[in-house]
Amino acid sequence: MMFKKTLMAMALGGTVAATAQAGEVEVLHWWTSGGEARSIAVLKEMVQDAGHTWKDFAVAGGGGENAYTVLRSRAVSGNPPAAAQIKGLEIQEWGDLGFLASLEDVANENNWDQVLPEVVSDVMKHDGDYVAAPVNVHRVNWMWANPDVFENAGVEMPTTLDELWDAADQLKAAGVTPIAHGGQPWQDATTFESIVLAVGGADFFADVFVDHDAEALESDTMTQAFREFKKVKDYIDRGAPGRDWNVATSMVIRGEAAMQFMGDWAKGEFTAANMTPGEDYACLPFPGTQGEFTFNIDSLAMFKQRTASNSEAQMKMAELVLSPEFQETFNLNKGSIPARTDMDMSAFDSCALASMDTFKQTANSGEGLVPSMAHGMSTTSTVQGAIYDTVTEFFNSDMSAEDATTRLARAIRAAQ
Template sequence: MTRASVFGGFLAAGLGALAGPASAQSVDVVHYWTSKSESRTINILADAYKAKGGRWIDSAVANFDEAVAVANSRIAGGTPPSAILMNPGSTLDEMTEAGYMRDLGDIAEREGWSKVVPPFVLEKMTSNDQIVAVPLGLHGANWLWYSKKIFEEAKVAPPRTWPEFLEVADKIKAAGYVPLAVGGENWQINYIMSSILSGLGGPDFYQKLYVEHDPAAAASPVVAEGFETLRKLQAYVDEGSVGRSWNETTGLLVTDRAAMQFIGDYVKGEFSAAGKVAGTDYGCVLAPGTEGMYQVYTDLMTITAVDDPDVVKGQDLLVAAVLDPTVEVDMSRSKGSTPGRSDVVSEGLDPCARLGSESLAGARKVFSGPYETLSSDQMGQVTDLVGQFWTDRSMTAEDAATRFAAIFP
C-alpha cells in the first residue's frame, strides 16, 4: 500500500470525526517503532511522559503506511489518536491542509522554540505555515556500516568510490563472508539506490533530481549507470535476503556474518542493544562518493487536531516530554539519532555520532532525504521500480532508467 493510497482515506473522512476520548492527561500515540532499539527508544519517551503524571496509550503498528492507515480509520470512526509518529513530506502536508493536524504555533512562541530548535529542524516541523509537530531526532541516510572484524581479516579499507566498493566486496567474498547485507523490502533497496545516485552524480545532481524533480536529471545517463551499479551489487548478497527486515539484516553485521550494510544511522541502536561499540566492533563511513553531502530524515511526533480539552492537555504534556532536553539526549543515544534541539550537550559522542554531528553543523551540504522531498506518488513509484528491478533480473538498466525518467515528467 502506498502513502498516496493510504492518505486517500483521510480525505474521505469528515472533519467532524476529529474528537477524542475524554481522559485527562492521557495520550494515545500511533507509532511504528517496533524493532528492539526502536521499542527501547519509544519507551524512554513513554516513561518520561508517565513521570510527568500522564497516562501513555501505546498504539504500535508495523510501518509508516500502516500508521497512516490506522490513523485514517480512527479519524473516520471518530476516535483519532492524540499523536502520530511521522516524517515530513507530502502526506503530512495533505493531512495539515485537510485540517487534521493541530497548530502548535502558540506554544512555540510562548516557549521560544526558535531559540532552541535549529532552522532546518523547525522547517521540518512546519507544514502549510503551521507548526504541527515536535522533533524526536534526526537521522543521516547515506551511511555505509561495516564489521571491523571482517574488514581486518580481509585486509580491506572502507571504499570511497563505487569501483572501490566492488573491489572490497570481492576480497570479502574470497575471505568467506557475505559482503553486503541487504533486506527484502523495497524501501531498503531504494536506500541503496539513492546512495548510489548521490555518489555517482554528486550534490548538484541530487539537488536537481530529488529536490527540484528536474526531468533532465531524471533522464541523465547517471540513472542508467546507477541501475547498472545496483545490479552488480546483487552478486554480493546472501540468499536469505528475501523478505528480511532491516533490523534482522543488521543482525548479520552484529554477528560478523556479513561485512557491510547501507542503512540510516538508526542502525546504531541495534548495535548498541547487542553490546557492540562504534569504532571497536563496527565502523561507519558515508556511502561511496557522498563524502561532501549528508542526507537527513527527521522523526516527528505530529499532534492531531481535537476538540476535547482533556485530550489537548494530554497533548501539551506530550509536547513538553518530547522537548525535555534530557529526554531528547536519552532517545538519541538509544536510537542513534541526533537531538532535535541545539542547546543539548551529548557527552562522549562515538565516532559515528561525531561524523553525523559535524555534517549537520555545516561540514557537508545537508539535504532532506528522498522520502521527504518526493511526493507520495513519486516515492511510491520509485520504490516499486527499484524493488522490481532488484527482483527481476531480466530488466535491463536502460529499461529501468527509461521508466525512472517517466516518473519525473
C-alpha cells in the first residue's frame, strides 16, 4: 500500500511545461532478440524521421520481470520513461495509480476504435481513454509440427486430444520424442491453458482464468483437464526440465521431436532456419481448440511527461505504432499478426493468415476468443503466479488430479 501511495504522489507531480519543440521518447522494452530488435529499430527510425529523438532503454531477460523492476524504480524516483512495454491488467494497475497519459486525441484522429477489435481496444483503455498502443496480437494455442517426422512414423497429425495421445503413442513406439517441451513454469502453464481450452471450451476457460469462478475451479471438468495435462509428461524427453522454449523449437526443426505447443513467436525460429510453413513445418491449432483463439497482446503504455515537447513526441510515437507500415514490419518479424484488422495481409505467410482469420471470426462473433492466463492477459500477476506454482508442482510430482484441483482453487482464492 505504501508503495502505491508513493507512486501516486509521484504521478501527481508530473506536469507538462508549455513549450513546443522536437522532443525525446525514452522507450523501456525487452524486445531484444534478432527479429524483435529489427522491428523496434524501424519504430525508432520512424520517430526520428518525424523530427524527434529516440532513447532506447532495452532491458533483456526474465520475460519482462527485469524490465518491470526497473520501471517501478524509475516511477518511484519521479522519472518514468515516455513509454514502456506493458500488457494486460498491468496497464489498468498503472492507470489506477495515475501515471498514464491519455491518447484520446491521437486515437480519435486515427480512428482507432474503427480499426481495432473491441477485445483489443478494451485492454488498451483505462476509464474509457486509450493509454496504450497495441503492437501485435499473438495466438498462444498453436501446435508446431515437423511433417517429415510424422510421415516417417506413419502417423497422422492430431486434431483432437484423443488423437494427440494416440499419435504420441505411435511416435514414441517409432523411437521419436513426441513432444518438445521446456520444463519452465510459464511453458507448463502455456500447455496447461491450451488443454483447459480443449477440455472445457472457451466459456469454461473464462470462468476459470478470468472470473475465477469457484464452481468451475472445483469442477470435474477442471480435474479432467489436470488429468489430460499430466499425460504430456509421458511423451517428453529427460532433458525437458529447465529447457528454454526456443531450444524445444529447435528439436522440432531438427526432427528430434515431432511437435511443440507454443505461441506464434515460435514461428520466428522456423523462419530463421529457412523453413516454409505448409512444407517444412506445420502450424495447427492445439488439438481440440479449432475455431478458438487464446490471445496475448504486446503493447506500449504511455507515461505522463514533464515537458510539452516530450509529450508531443510521445503522441507521435503512439500514432506510428498503429500505422500500417509499422504493424506490418513488426509482425512479420515477430511471427504475430497486426492488432488492426483492416490490414493488407498479402505479405504474411499461411500461418499468419490462418491466425488472422480465426482472430477476426472470434472477435466478430464474440465466441471462442479468450485472454491468455499464461501470458498475463486474463488475471493479475499474483493470481497468475499462484496458478504457475500449482500447475508446475502437479506436473513434476505424483500429486493427483483431484488434489491439484483443490489446491488450485485454494491458491487462487488466497491470491485474490
